[in-house]
Amino acid sequence: MGYAGSYPGSRTExxxxxxxxxxxxxxxxxxxxxxxxLTEIRPxxxxxDLSGPGMxxxxxxxxxxxxxxxxxxxxxxxxxxxDLVVYLxxxxxxxxxxxMWDELALGALGAVVLADTRRLADCFPxxxxxxxxxxxxxxxxxxxxxxxxFDPEIVRSALSLNLDVPVVLCDARQRSSCRDVLVTLVxxxxxxxxxxxxxxxxxx
Amino acid sequence: xxxxxxxxxxxxxxxxxxxxxxxxxRTRPSGExxxxxxxxxxxxxxxxxxxxxxxxxxxTLLRLCRLPASVADLASDMDLPLGVVRILLSDMRDRGLVRxxxxxxxxLTDPQLLREVADGxxxxxxx
Numbered sequence: 060m061g062y063a064g065s066y067p068g069s070r071t072e073x074x075x076x077x078x079x080x081x082x083x084x085x086x087x088x089x090x091x092x093x094x095x096x097l098t099e100i101r102p103x104x105x106x107x108d109l110s111g112p113g114m115x116x117x118x119x120x121x122x123x124x125x126x127x128x129x130x131x132x133x134x135x136x137x138x139x140x141x142d143l144v145v146y147l148x149x150x151x152x153x154x155x156x157x158x159m160w161d162e163l164a165l166g167a168l169g170a171v172v173l174a175d176t177r178r179l180a181d182c183f184p185x186x187x188x189x190x191x192x193x194x195x196x197x198x199x200x201x202x203x204x205x206x207x208x209f210d211p212e213i214v215r216s217a218l219s220l221n222l223d224v225p226v227v228l229c230d231a232r233q234r235s236s237c238r239d240v241l242v243t244l245v246x247x248x249x250x251x252x253x254x255x256x257x258x259x260x261x262x263x
Numbered sequence: 264x265x266x267x268x269x270x271x272x273x274x275x276x277x278x279x280x281x282x283x284x285x286x287x288x289r290t291r292p293s294g295e296x297x298x299x300x301x302x303x304x305x306x307x308x309x310x311x312x313x314x315x316x317x318x319x320x321x322x323t324l325l326r327l328c329r330l331p332a333s334v335a336d337l338a339s340d341m342d343l344p345l346g347v348v349r350i351l352l353s354d355m356r357d358r359g360l361v362r363x364x365x366x367x368x369x370x371l372t373d374p375q376l377l378r379e380v381a382d383g384x385x386x387x388x389x390x
Contacts, residue, residue, distance in 0.1 A: 103345070252377070
């Protein structure tokens with residue numbers, strides 16, 4: 060989908076294809092560390108209750124009572140080719156930020172849910188959200204120093220994940236480890252395209 | 264309920280208010296079509312020649328989208344909240360100064376493209 064350059068003298072440009080990947084998880088699970096290990100983090104601000112094409116009239120009802128806050132996301136960009144760019148969005152996991160999630164999840168390739176085994180329950184809301192939405196996601200267990208190493212299958216069962224949802228261990232400080240997490244997600248999305256979600260393999 | 268434009272001027276108004284001064288107090292972009300985070304915006308040829316009455320923020324945006332830039336890129340580069348940038352962009356779209364390319368959802372169902380993404384990530388991030 061080329062089109063004429065915007066400025067005299069510029070060559071014909073291509074509008075890049077943008078691929079959106081979300082990094083979700085509880086507070087302190089390592090979202091910022093993971094995005095930062097992969098690419099330069101750039102702050103991206105949004106505002107509670109004001110942004111988003113999905114905003115409904117009833118949501119604005121409470122605006123007067125709320126303080127007006129901006130929420131910063133960890134935003135990163137990985138340019139694969141001139142015409143193919145991956146955008147990473149580290150999103151606050153608490154439910155009060157869900158107003159952003161609908162927009163972020165719309166058209167996303169998928170999501171990485173970062174889990175901290177010391178606070179595994181913190182990623183329940185993210186897992187629930189992506190399950191309900193049908194967004195491809197994987198769970199990456201961030202192995203902090205000193206944190207007990209978990210068997211991924213124990214994490215799977217603690218989170219009642221479907222058997223087809225990949226659970227991987229990672230070190231969010233290591234670029235190669237974070238790369239493998241992203242690649243696992245993309246390959247999972249490809250697999251879902253080919254076979255669809257497994258309807259009967261729930262571990263629940 | 265206070266009119267939308269006055270809502271932000273009360274004593275509880277927080278730090279989001281100042282950026283919205285740039286939009287004349289508007290909190291929504293004009294027009295039906297919203298600006299997806301991943302929509303690509305590009306300045307149309309000659310746009311910078313007809314901008315005598317634009318605000319400096321509009322001009323900065325125009326310069327930033329000489330090459331196609333996503334709405335998220337623009338908000339981050341401008342260090343302005345997304346909502347503000349969307350309004351500024353809608354001003355410029357209405358005046359025909361920028362072109363907006365919306366993401367094509369079907370691309371995510373193209374396994375070949377996704378394989379290119381996986382290969383690209385592997386290759387790039389292994390350096």
